[in-house]
Amino acid sequence: MKKLLFAYLLLIGLFVLYVYQYQSDNTTNSQWSDYELRGTIDENYVMVTFQSGIDYWKRALKGFEDAAEALNVSVEYRGATQYDVDEQITVLEQVIAKKPAGIAVSAMHPVALNDVINKAIDADIPIVTFDADAPDSNAHSFLGTDNFQAGVVAAHKMAELIHERGEIGIVTHPKQLNHLERTRGFRETLASEYPHMEVVSLTDGRGDQMTSKEVVDEMIRDYPDLKGVFASEANGGVGVGQSVLEQQKKDEIHIISFDTDKGTLDMVKEGVISATLAQGTWKMGYWSLQHLFHLQHGLASKMEAGTSLPRFVDTGVTIVTKENVDDFYPNE
Amino acid sequence: MKKLLFAYLLLIGLFVLYVYQYQSDNTTNSQWSDYELRGTIDENYVMVTFQSGIDYWKRALKGFEDAAEALNVSVEYRGATQYDVDEQITVLEQVIAKKPAGIAVSAMHPVALNDVINKAIDADIPIVTFDADAPDSNAHSFLGTDNFQAGVVAAHKMAELIHERGEIGIVTHPKQLNHLERTRGFRETLASEYPHMEVVSLTDGRGDQMTSKEVVDEMIRDYPDLKGVFASEANGGVGVGQSVLEQQKKDEIHIISFDTDKGTLDMVKEGVISATLAQGTWKMGYWSLQHLFHLQHGLASKMEAGTSLPRFVDTGVTIVTKENVDDFYPNE
Incomplete structure (x- = not known):
């Protein structure tokens, strides 16, 4: 009889425990709002690029993956292998056909x-552009570098390097809008804020290492007092570095370049390139x-009429010099 | 004996249930990553403004509150009651002394x-600026309207309203940077994209309704063929509206204004102001x-060296016309 009593008591005890746990679970759930920032693993978001093999995309994909972990959703990476717009269109069409939760x-x-x-918008698939925009498309927003601002940052850094005084050259790629904007930001800042710095030469390096080296060879001949060169993209920057090395002007001319491919980082480490601008x-x-998550979950319409998304997010640039260059080599 | 056996079986059954539930709880937890987007209710984020009583801040605070619900944290609103910078500094100092989780x-x-x-940064309190920036402070980022872009939007809308042809006046407030930028975006867009539209008059309305009315009275006298007026802020816009009404030019002159205070919305509803630009x-x-949440939770350093925050978020503008004006009246 005592054993039976004991068993009943234990049973009641466990029942109480069970009810208690059930209730505390409910408390946890009720803290969650209607628009919690948590999705499900079967929600699949796709990142689509071009030249899918290049290192440049790795950090962007890492950010995409990190956000997926924070939001508890899945991601996938697809890209045109070549620098080929028709291939990218085909890849996008294949991705749209699978009806993913969103496309960047x-x-x-x-x-x-x-x-x-x-077409993605028409199929109710949220889509944003990043890094390179399609401004007249209906994509919900664009996340990338404000290139004019990046040029402003480069100008201030150059001023610091050459103590706000001296002749400057620019090697750019005038056929691409992002390079025009970088150059414009650089020139306008020098013109308005640094009266003792002068842009004496603006040349087309065609985004090519060899061409950029040649135009800077000539620039150094024409302007022996040159104190600095701004290269608006990475191949140009490496070409400028080669020219300056060959002409033994490494200690006289400061180079500011763009992006963080291995060739550029190596030259920063060696002190050939004084600084490069890493995009976010x-x-x-x-x-x-x-x-994309906010669009997919309709958080916009739940919370506010219209869209909850900023039109443009400027992810900014970071100045990379000898001091912090090691942080920018890929880990693999 | 049978009863005892039954009790034991029940006991074992409940125990199994209990263990099962315990495990399923653990499964739920393990789905959460290290950097989940979920805080605790005792995390208190503070929004600080000036002229705290005005309607303009209500939607910003609503956004702040909605994000707090999504992220499961608390928010508070503080503001200088006056348009007084010393009072705002005092309020900020009081807020900093309480060591909140973050300040906007x-x-x-x-x-x-x-x-x-x-001072907030030095005390390890995350701080961002919104709506109006302090660009040389160490605030982590700025979230607001790109005023140049807003001027571009206004120019395209004006072109649509007057069929890309005619004389235009501008009433602005040249002492404030945001108004200068709006005006610059408007003028540069007309100059580069609309050869048959001409800015014939650019006047200072001093942010004042009466002054703006007077300068436009004169503008209409001087330019009887005026087809449109762009007012870069709301008081000016209402003043322009009054002038146009009084001179019975409502059907001849299109007005584009800025912001969505009641006076402006009423004039949009009545067709006096053709369009106004609502900030995000x-x-x-x-x-x-x-x-602020990303900073407070150190998601930056957990995920990526440096900061995970964009430098600038352009929250954009929405064009408000007769068609959608009702969505912009406050609900209260």
Whole structure:
């Protein structure tokens, strides 16, 4: 009889424990709001690029993946293997056919992808552009570098390096809008804020290492007092570095370049390139997924009439010099 | 004996149930990553403005509150009651003393608040600026309207309204940077894209309704063929509306104004003001809190060296016309 009593008591005890646990579970759930920032693993978001093999995208994809972990959703990476706009259109069409939860695309052409981007919108698939925009498409937002601002940052850094005084050359790629903007930001800042710095030469390096080296060879001959060169993209920067090395002007001419491919980082480490501007590629990926998640979950319409998304997110640039260059080599 | 056996069986059954539930709880937990987007209710984020009573802040605060619900944290609203920079500094100091989880501040002066903003940074309190920036402070990011872009939007809308042809006047407030930028975006867009539209008059309305009315009275006398007026802020816009009404030019002159206070919305409803530009104030609040949360939880350093925050988020503008004006009246 005592044993039976004991068993009953234990039973009641466990029942109480069970009820208690059930209730505390409910408390936890009720703390969750209607628009919690947590998805499900079967929600699949896709990042689409071009030249899918290059290192440049790795940090963007890492940001996309990190956001997926924070939001508890899945991601996938697809890209045109070549620098080929038709291939990117085909890849996008394949991705759209699978009806993913959202697409982040870096548009290799500012106009050619408009139709396929709008096709995603028509199929109710959230889509944003990152790194390279398609401004006339219906993509919900763009996350990337404000290139004019990046040029402003480069100008201030150059002023610091040459103590606000001296002749400057620019090697750019005048056919691409992002390079024009970088150059404009650089020149306008020098013109308005640094009266003792003068842009004496503005040349076309065609985004090519060899061409850039040649135009700077000539620039150094024409302007023996040159104190600095701003290269608006990475191949040009390496070409400028080779020219300056060959002409033994390493200690006289400060170079500021763009992006963080291995060739550029090595030259920063060796002190040939004084500084390079790293784009916020991780942030592009991370905040792209945040935007897509907000669209997919209709958080916009739940919370506020219209869209809850900023039109443009400037992911900014970071100045990379000898001091912090090691942080920018890929870990693999 | 049978009863005892039954009791034991029940006991074992309940125990199994208990263990099962315990495990399923653990499974739920393990789905959460290290950097989940979920805080605790005792995390208190503070929004600080100036002229705290005005309607303008309501949507920003709503965005801040909505993000707090999504992220499971608490928020508080504080503001200088007056348009007084010393009062705002005092309020900020009081807020900093309480060591909140983060601060979003609309800086009523672009420089005067730098010290107190940096004081928050020094005390390890995350701080961002929204709506009005303090660009030389150490605030982590700025979330607000790109005023140049807003001027571009206004120019395209004006072109549509007057069929890309005619004389235009501008009433602005040339002492404030945001108004200069709006005017610059408007003028540069007309100059570069609309050869048959001409800005014939650019006047200072001093941010005042009466002054703006008077300058436009004169403008209409001087330019009887005037087809449109762009007012870069709301008081000016209402003044322009009064002038146009009084001179019975309502059907001849299109007005584009800025912001969505009641006076402006009423004039849009009556067809006196053709369009006004609503700033993304809800988004400013919502994404400010997202940024502060990322800083407070050190998501930056967990995920990526450096900061995970965009430098600048352009919350954009929405064109408000007769068609959608009702969505912009406050609900209360």
